[in-house]
Amino acid sequence: MNQKDSLEFNNKTVPDVIWREAYIALSHYPELKNVPIEFRFKKNIKKSFMQAQPKVGDFLKAKGKRSYFVNMSERFSIEGKEFDLTNVASDVLIGWIGHELGHIMDYRDRSALAMAWFGLRYITSRRYLKEAERAADTYAVNHGLGEYIIATKDFILNHADLSEKYKNRIKTLYLSQEEIIDLVEELKDED
DSSP states (O other): OOOOEEETTTTEEEEEHHHHHHHHHTTTTTGGSSSSSEEEEEOOOOOOOEEEEEEEEGSSSOOGGEEEEEEOSSSSEEETTEEEEGGHHHHHHHHHHHHHHHHHHTTTTTOOOHHHHHHHHHHHHHHHHHHHHHHHHHHHHHIIIIIHHHHHHHHHTTOOTTTTTHHHHHHHHHHEEEEEHHHHHHHHEEE
């Protein structure tokens, strides 16, 4: 995929192939309207399909001045099963993007020192990794993306070619479908 085949809107850069899904996910996060985010394809993202992170050059900037990458694999492999971004259902992709935007919501109010501490704990502590992933899911659900997060979980958990070990990792680190439904119901009750 050519990185030049991208659209720019509202200080966001998005590859053409996912512009619709990115636009839908971003529309649920009005707080990110003025936050520069570049969606880009990257090879060799370990253990994931997408990954949100602050741009390295912006890491030491004030919280409100940072910009972010959402790195994505155009093709990704889970346990030897190859997936192509263009073959993933739109609602699943919106859920994945919404989850990554949840990480950016979590990052945006952290100081540089807090971000460094977050990164260290994220890669060294399974308990903290679980907290961070569940927080990103919660941000997404609280921003109206519950049905998309459920679609993403359903895609992973009900895919026959994926092992129980991988599925159990997802079940352990992320919100369950039941927890997501409960959050959605709580939001409805608040309205």
